[in-house]
Amino acid sequence: MNQTIHLIYFSPTGATRKTVTAIAQGLGTGKVLHHDLTRVREGIDLTLDEGIAVIGFPVYAGRVPELFLQRIERLQAAGMPVVIAAVYGNRAFEDALLEMADVCRAKGFSVSAAGAFIGEHSYATDSHPVALGRPDRDDLGRAVEFGTLASRAAADPSRREPQIPGAFPYKERPPLGGAAPDTDEGLCTLCGACAEICPTFVIEVGDAVRTNAAGCIKCCACTRVCPPGARTMNHPSVAERRQMLVDSCSRRKEPDFFL
Ligand SMILES: Cc1cc2nc3c(=O)[nH]c(=O)nc-3n(C[C@H](O)[C@H](O)[C@H](O)COP(=O)(O)O)c2cc1C
Incomplete structure:
Protein backbone atom coordinates (compact mmCIF):
# COMPACT_ATOMS: atom_id res chain seq x y z
CA MET A 1 0.00 0.00 0.00
CA ASN A 2 1.20 3.54 -0.70
CA GLN A 3 1.00 5.53 2.51
CA THR A 4 3.35 7.43 4.81
CA ILE A 5 5.03 5.07 7.26
CA HIS A 6 6.13 6.65 10.53
CA LEU A 7 8.82 4.58 12.26
CA ILE A 8 9.01 5.68 15.90
CA TYR A 9 11.63 3.84 17.90
CA PHE A 10 14.25 3.60 20.61
CA SER A 11 17.23 1.37 19.83
CA PRO A 12 20.50 1.79 21.76
CA THR A 13 22.24 -1.22 20.18
CA GLY A 14 20.46 -1.25 16.81
CA ALA A 15 18.38 -4.46 16.84
CA THR A 16 15.08 -2.57 17.05
CA ARG A 17 16.07 -0.15 14.29
CA LYS A 18 16.88 -3.06 11.93
CA THR A 19 13.62 -4.79 12.82
CA VAL A 20 11.30 -1.81 12.30
CA THR A 21 13.07 -0.95 9.04
CA ALA A 22 12.31 -4.47 7.77
CA ILE A 23 8.69 -4.19 8.95
CA ALA A 24 8.39 -0.96 6.92
CA GLN A 25 9.53 -2.84 3.79
CA GLY A 26 6.67 -5.27 4.25
CA LEU A 27 4.13 -2.53 4.99
CA GLY A 28 4.23 -1.06 1.52
CA THR A 29 5.76 1.43 -0.83
CA GLY A 30 5.03 4.73 0.90
CA LYS A 31 7.45 7.33 2.18
CA VAL A 32 9.24 6.11 5.33
CA LEU A 33 9.88 8.72 8.03
CA HIS A 34 12.29 7.74 10.82
CA HIS A 35 11.59 9.25 14.24
CA ASP A 36 14.62 7.84 16.04
CA LEU A 37 14.19 8.69 19.73
CA THR A 38 17.31 6.86 20.91
CA ARG A 39 19.41 9.93 21.54
CA VAL A 40 17.24 13.01 21.78
CA ARG A 41 17.14 15.60 24.54
CA GLU A 42 13.47 16.40 23.89
CA GLY A 43 10.76 13.83 23.23
CA ILE A 44 8.64 13.79 20.08
CA ASP A 45 5.87 16.44 20.00
CA LEU A 46 3.58 15.34 17.18
CA THR A 47 -0.03 14.50 16.38
CA LEU A 48 -0.26 11.95 13.58
CA ASP A 49 -3.38 11.85 11.44
CA GLU A 50 -2.29 10.23 8.19
CA GLY A 51 -0.57 6.97 7.17
CA ILE A 52 0.50 4.21 9.52
CA ALA A 53 2.88 4.18 12.49
CA VAL A 54 5.28 1.49 13.64
CA ILE A 55 6.38 1.81 17.26
CA GLY A 56 9.45 -0.26 18.15
CA PHE A 57 11.44 -0.67 21.35
CA PRO A 58 13.66 -3.16 23.18
CA VAL A 59 12.13 -5.05 26.08
CA TYR A 60 13.71 -4.06 29.39
CA ALA A 61 12.80 -6.29 32.35
CA GLY A 62 9.60 -7.44 30.64
CA ARG A 63 8.43 -3.85 30.08
CA VAL A 64 8.70 -0.90 27.72
CA PRO A 65 11.81 1.17 28.67
CA GLU A 66 10.63 4.06 30.83
CA LEU A 67 12.85 6.47 28.93
CA PHE A 68 11.04 5.64 25.67
CA LEU A 69 7.65 6.18 27.31
CA GLN A 70 8.85 9.61 28.43
CA ARG A 71 10.09 10.39 24.94
CA ILE A 72 6.70 9.56 23.36
CA GLU A 73 4.65 11.23 26.08
CA ARG A 74 3.56 14.06 23.74
CA LEU A 75 2.89 11.79 20.73
CA GLN A 76 -0.80 11.67 19.82
CA ALA A 77 -2.85 10.16 17.00
CA ALA A 78 -6.22 10.86 15.49
CA GLY A 79 -7.45 7.30 14.97
CA MET A 80 -4.35 6.21 13.04
CA PRO A 81 -3.36 2.54 12.78
CA VAL A 82 -0.25 1.48 14.67
CA VAL A 83 1.90 -1.62 14.46
CA ILE A 84 3.83 -2.45 17.64
CA ALA A 85 7.19 -4.25 17.64
CA ALA A 86 8.95 -5.36 20.81
CA VAL A 87 12.50 -6.66 20.41
CA TYR A 88 13.80 -8.87 23.19
CA GLY A 89 17.03 -10.70 23.97
CA ASN A 90 15.78 -14.29 23.69
CA ARG A 91 14.61 -14.43 27.33
CA ALA A 92 11.00 -13.16 27.42
CA PHE A 93 8.87 -10.15 26.47
CA GLU A 94 6.32 -10.60 29.29
CA ASP A 95 4.07 -7.49 29.61
CA ALA A 96 5.88 -5.22 27.17
CA LEU A 97 3.52 -5.57 24.18
CA LEU A 98 0.40 -5.23 26.31
CA GLU A 99 1.84 -2.17 28.02
CA MET A 100 2.60 -0.49 24.70
CA ALA A 101 -0.81 -1.45 23.25
CA ASP A 102 -2.48 0.22 26.26
CA VAL A 103 -0.30 3.33 25.83
CA CYS A 104 -1.09 3.48 22.09
CA ARG A 105 -4.84 3.20 22.61
CA ALA A 106 -4.73 6.00 25.19
CA LYS A 107 -2.94 8.16 22.61
CA GLY A 108 -5.66 7.64 19.99
CA PHE A 109 -4.07 4.91 17.86
CA SER A 110 -5.93 1.81 16.76
CA VAL A 111 -3.69 -1.22 17.21
CA SER A 112 -3.54 -3.24 13.97
CA ALA A 113 -0.85 -5.76 14.89
CA ALA A 114 1.85 -6.49 17.42
CA GLY A 115 4.97 -8.58 17.08
CA ALA A 116 7.73 -9.80 19.39
CA PHE A 117 11.11 -10.15 17.68
CA ILE A 118 14.52 -11.27 18.89
CA GLY A 119 17.66 -9.14 19.03
CA GLU A 120 21.12 -9.81 20.37
CA HIS A 121 20.97 -9.46 24.15
CA SER A 122 22.50 -6.17 25.33
CA TYR A 123 24.55 -8.09 27.89
CA ALA A 124 25.84 -10.69 25.39
CA THR A 125 29.58 -10.99 24.80
CA ASP A 126 31.57 -13.40 22.64
CA SER A 127 32.33 -15.47 25.72
CA HIS A 128 28.69 -15.29 26.90
CA PRO A 129 26.65 -15.38 23.67
CA VAL A 130 22.89 -14.76 23.91
CA ALA A 131 21.13 -14.34 20.56
CA LEU A 132 24.42 -13.13 19.02
CA GLY A 133 23.99 -11.53 15.61
CA ARG A 134 20.21 -11.29 15.78
CA PRO A 135 18.14 -10.13 14.09
CA ASP A 136 19.67 -12.32 11.38
CA ARG A 137 18.50 -12.83 7.78
CA ASP A 138 15.66 -15.14 8.83
CA ASP A 139 14.48 -12.68 11.51
CA LEU A 140 14.47 -9.80 9.06
CA GLY A 141 12.57 -11.91 6.53
CA ARG A 142 9.95 -12.63 9.19
CA ALA A 143 9.79 -8.92 10.00
CA VAL A 144 9.05 -8.10 6.33
CA GLU A 145 6.37 -10.81 6.32
CA PHE A 146 4.89 -9.37 9.53
CA GLY A 147 4.77 -5.92 7.92
CA THR A 148 2.77 -7.32 4.99
CA LEU A 149 0.30 -9.07 7.30
CA ALA A 150 -0.01 -5.94 9.45
CA SER A 151 -0.70 -3.79 6.40
CA ARG A 152 -3.57 -6.11 5.40
CA ALA A 153 -4.95 -6.02 8.94
CA ALA A 154 -4.81 -2.22 9.03
CA ALA A 155 -6.67 -1.98 5.70
CA ASP A 156 -9.56 -4.17 6.88
CA PRO A 157 -12.03 -2.10 8.93
CA SER A 158 -14.07 -5.20 9.85
CA ARG A 159 -11.17 -6.71 11.82
CA ARG A 160 -11.08 -6.71 15.59
CA GLU A 161 -7.98 -5.53 17.43
CA PRO A 162 -5.60 -8.43 18.11
CA GLN A 163 -5.39 -10.26 21.42
CA ILE A 164 -2.07 -9.26 22.91
CA PRO A 165 -0.46 -11.33 25.66
CA GLY A 166 0.63 -9.86 28.97
CA ALA A 167 -0.74 -9.14 32.42
CA PHE A 168 -1.95 -6.04 34.23
CA PRO A 169 -0.68 -4.77 36.63
CA TYR A 170 2.49 -5.04 34.59
CA LYS A 171 5.64 -6.64 35.97
CA GLU A 172 7.33 -4.36 38.50
CA ARG A 173 10.33 -2.46 37.15
CA PRO A 174 13.61 -3.14 38.96
CA PRO A 175 15.32 0.03 40.21
CA LEU A 176 17.72 1.54 37.68
CA GLY A 177 20.94 3.42 38.24
CA GLY A 178 24.16 2.74 40.03
CA ALA A 179 25.61 0.20 37.62
CA ALA A 180 27.45 1.37 34.49
CA PRO A 181 30.18 0.08 32.17
CA HIS A 235 29.10 -4.86 37.29
CA PRO A 236 28.46 -8.01 39.40
CA SER A 237 24.66 -7.74 39.01
CA VAL A 238 25.04 -7.78 35.21
CA ALA A 239 27.72 -10.50 35.24
CA GLU A 240 25.35 -12.69 37.25
CA ARG A 241 22.45 -11.96 34.90
CA ARG A 242 24.64 -12.69 31.88
CA GLN A 243 25.49 -16.13 33.23
CA MET A 244 21.81 -16.83 33.98
CA LEU A 245 20.93 -15.87 30.39
CA VAL A 246 23.57 -18.21 28.96
CA ASP A 247 22.40 -21.03 31.23
CA SER A 248 18.64 -20.59 30.70
CA CYS A 249 18.03 -18.62 27.48
CA SER A 250 20.40 -20.08 24.91
CA ARG A 251 17.78 -22.06 22.98
CA ARG A 252 16.77 -20.05 19.92
CA LYS A 253 13.37 -18.37 20.12
CA GLU A 254 11.43 -17.22 17.06
CA PRO A 255 9.32 -14.11 16.41
CA ASP A 256 5.65 -14.14 17.47
CA PHE A 257 2.89 -12.25 15.64
CA PHE A 258 -0.42 -11.07 17.10
CA LEU A 259 -2.85 -10.07 14.37
C1 LIG B 1 18.25 -3.14 31.17
C2 LIG B 1 17.91 -4.22 30.18
C3 LIG B 1 16.86 -5.10 30.43
C4 LIG B 1 16.56 -6.12 29.51
N1 LIG B 1 15.51 -6.94 29.77
C5 LIG B 1 15.21 -7.93 28.89
C6 LIG B 1 14.11 -8.82 29.15
O1 LIG B 1 13.34 -8.67 30.09
N2 LIG B 1 13.93 -9.87 28.30
C7 LIG B 1 14.75 -10.09 27.23
O2 LIG B 1 14.58 -11.09 26.54
N3 LIG B 1 15.74 -9.21 26.91
C8 LIG B 1 15.99 -8.14 27.73
N4 LIG B 1 16.98 -7.25 27.42
C9 LIG B 1 17.69 -7.38 26.13
C10 LIG B 1 17.16 -6.41 25.04
O3 LIG B 1 15.76 -6.42 24.99
C11 LIG B 1 17.73 -6.84 23.68
O4 LIG B 1 19.12 -6.90 23.76
C12 LIG B 1 17.35 -5.94 22.52
O5 LIG B 1 17.72 -6.60 21.33
C13 LIG B 1 18.03 -4.58 22.55
O6 LIG B 1 17.50 -3.79 21.51
P1 LIG B 1 18.32 -2.63 20.76
O7 LIG B 1 19.47 -3.31 20.05
O8 LIG B 1 17.36 -2.04 19.81
O9 LIG B 1 18.81 -1.69 21.80
C14 LIG B 1 17.31 -6.24 28.31
C15 LIG B 1 18.36 -5.34 28.08
C16 LIG B 1 18.66 -4.35 28.98
C17 LIG B 1 19.78 -3.38 28.68
Missing part, protein backbone atom coordinates in the same frame (compact mmCIF):
# COMPACT_ATOMS: atom_id res chain seq x y z
CA ASP A 182 33.83 0.56 33.15
CA THR A 183 36.61 2.00 31.01
CA ASP A 184 40.01 0.34 30.82
CA GLU A 185 42.27 3.40 30.79
CA GLY A 186 45.11 1.36 29.34
CA LEU A 187 43.05 0.70 26.20
CA CYS A 188 40.97 3.89 25.98
CA THR A 189 42.10 6.45 23.35
CA LEU A 190 39.65 9.15 24.56
CA CYS A 191 38.02 9.11 21.09
CA GLY A 192 34.61 10.02 22.56
CA ALA A 193 32.58 7.39 20.65
CA CYS A 194 31.02 6.22 23.95
CA ALA A 195 29.79 9.72 24.82
CA GLU A 196 28.45 10.22 21.29
CA ILE A 197 26.24 7.12 21.39
CA CYS A 198 24.98 7.21 24.98
CA PRO A 199 21.14 7.62 24.95
CA THR A 200 21.12 9.26 28.39
CA PHE A 201 24.07 11.65 27.89
CA VAL A 202 25.79 10.45 31.09
CA ILE A 203 29.31 9.98 29.66
CA GLU A 204 31.84 12.82 29.55
CA VAL A 205 35.21 12.52 27.87
CA GLY A 206 38.00 14.93 28.79
CA ASP A 207 41.38 13.78 30.05
CA ALA A 208 39.54 10.64 31.21
CA VAL A 209 36.12 9.03 30.67
CA ARG A 210 33.62 9.86 33.40
CA THR A 211 30.24 8.13 33.64
CA ASN A 212 27.42 9.29 35.87
CA ALA A 213 26.24 5.80 36.82
CA ALA A 214 23.06 7.15 38.44
CA GLY A 215 21.66 7.95 34.97
CA CYS A 216 22.91 4.82 33.15
CA ILE A 217 20.17 2.54 31.78
CA LYS A 218 22.64 -0.33 31.18
CA CYS A 219 21.82 -0.43 27.46
CA CYS A 220 25.50 -1.26 26.68
CA ALA A 221 25.58 0.84 23.49
CA CYS A 222 28.93 2.33 24.60
CA THR A 223 30.50 -1.11 25.04
CA ARG A 224 29.52 -2.09 21.48
CA VAL A 225 30.80 1.06 19.83
CA CYS A 226 34.16 1.42 21.62
CA PRO A 227 36.83 0.87 18.90
CA PRO A 228 39.58 -0.58 21.16
CA GLY A 229 37.09 -2.49 23.35
CA ALA A 230 37.96 -0.43 26.42
CA ARG A 231 34.34 -0.16 27.65
CA THR A 232 32.94 -3.27 29.29
CA MET A 233 29.96 -3.94 31.51
CA ASN A 234 31.40 -5.84 34.45
